[in-house]
Amino acid sequence: MEYFQDLLRATTELSSGSSLLVLVTVVIVTVVSVCLYAINRTTASGSRGGVSGTGRIGKVSRILVYPLKSCRSVQLEEGMCLKQGFEYDRRWVVVNMESSMKPEGVAGVAVTMANCPKLAQIQPQIGHSSPRTPGKDKEVTLTLCAEGMPDITMSTSQMLQGRTDAVYSPRVSCQAYDCGDNASQWLYSFLERPSLRLYYMATGQAGRVMSRDAKWGSLAKAGDVASFASFTPYLVCTEQSLKDISSRMECNLEIERFRPNIVVDCPGMEPYAEDSWQRFSLGSVEFRFVKACGRCPIIMQDPSTGKSNARGLLPKLREFRLNHTDERHGNAPIFGLQVAADTEGMISVNDVLTVL
Template sequence: MLRLSGLYRYPLKSAIAEPLAHAQLDALGLSGDRRWMVVDAASGRFLTQRLLPQMTQLTARWQGDEQLLLGAPGMSDLKVALPGVQAELRGVTIWRDSLQVPDAGDEAARWLSQFLGRPCRLVQVPEARARQVDTAYAEVGDKVAFADGYPLLLIGQGSLDDLSARVGRPLEMLRFRPNLVVEGAEPYAEDSWKRIRIGDLEFCLVKGCSRCIMTTLDPHSGERNADREPLATLQGYRQREGEVYFGQNLIAGGAGELLLGMPVEVIE
């Protein structure tokens, strides 16, 4: 039997994952997932572990629905209020998308700039300012917050186990930053799924997830693997048209609740 064995959200894009026992789904994916983002202070360009591996040491946790608690080694914790309707809007860029979103203020900017060693700002995206998902794979009106391109990412535990065997050492699931982990399926079975049901919720699997150099970072230490694993191994058998794929991007068919251990049904 297939079941939901892992459930993760990332309140701040590229910061430490938050494991969950249950989660609500809203119009942008898991409630509270990737609603905050760090951007370059001058350009507004998004910043991630690809450029700043020390973001693997950055913790961000919701305090209710109105505050974010930031933590990092050598730094005092900082509570950041959800920007209000009067907050300054900042122009930001994430991949090819440009949008105007609320800035979280100077105190958060100073805190992050000190820890990351470069001038940056913290921004937050309300649902009304979220991005349209690529309409080549989604419907008009399907929205995403600050995730790279899609509201949800699913990986099969069997796929990670197979990759670990090929690499020759156990690999952490959080290298791949999924929201949902499903166990009980054959390796890469998720590649052939088109629709699944978890509890009362249906999901469309719309596109494989292309992987980058971030997968070579130890999610706990931030150190980059000198052997470029697991990306090097993935390139040997999971590459097509110049991209390396591992995991599947999803769009939920509605709002609701997910609980660890829920059965997963493949509809199509």
């Protein structure tokens, strides 16, 4: 402020012959001074985003769940955050019972868009046939829809009557319920592949213990668990980073191809500034950074058809988003944050994002 006061005095002395010029100068310098003062105050308080900004820097713009792994998403206005992930997020998985990759002692291996692109054409729907109790599975239904196929609806109460098997998804095995022959027949009819079964991970089951992950387990804390998601229960992306890579690709990329659960909008924040977040909250729920998300070729597949339609996306990301601090990433470029929830509770679209 002292700088601008000195500037005002100097300008006034030079313009002493014109009262109008003095008045205009006073107005301009005053406006500039007030604006810069406000910017400095905002930056100091950390209430705006920046490369290393903290505080209230944005809000939740989208919440997405993928009830059946590698299938289409369901967009929510609010969701119950549990330690294993959102309720009914990736709680079902298609399993190949005759996979050559099957480790000893497991029934089968999870199938994904990478080896079965047609999974992307299945739209799951979640229904509640009784009053909803967060964290409980009673009388919840899963409906699978696909073009040219009759819908199939199954209740979790029926699934819980099935046998439990160890299934492998990925790098970690866990127990899940077989959903029965009708579901298996539906999958065979649509995907035209034999030996497929549908499995369900109930809320009360242990889930995938993250510390057992053969590649990334050392990054997990005791008690960290996930559903059938890849390693962590939550994946967070920002609208700013999506806009940047879309611009570089000269097209509007769908956020669904990156498979996030939570998308946040942080006006004023630079793309990829989320790389620096270690802890943050959304509403009342606190999240902890576990690792950056290294990307595989699935991001080049159309999230609604499974067909490859963005072949340049992975190479483009490799140009500027390779992680050189952890050799486990290899040549997988980084996009998004894999995080764990340290508390549980509801979050909603427009909830405030606070970087802690």
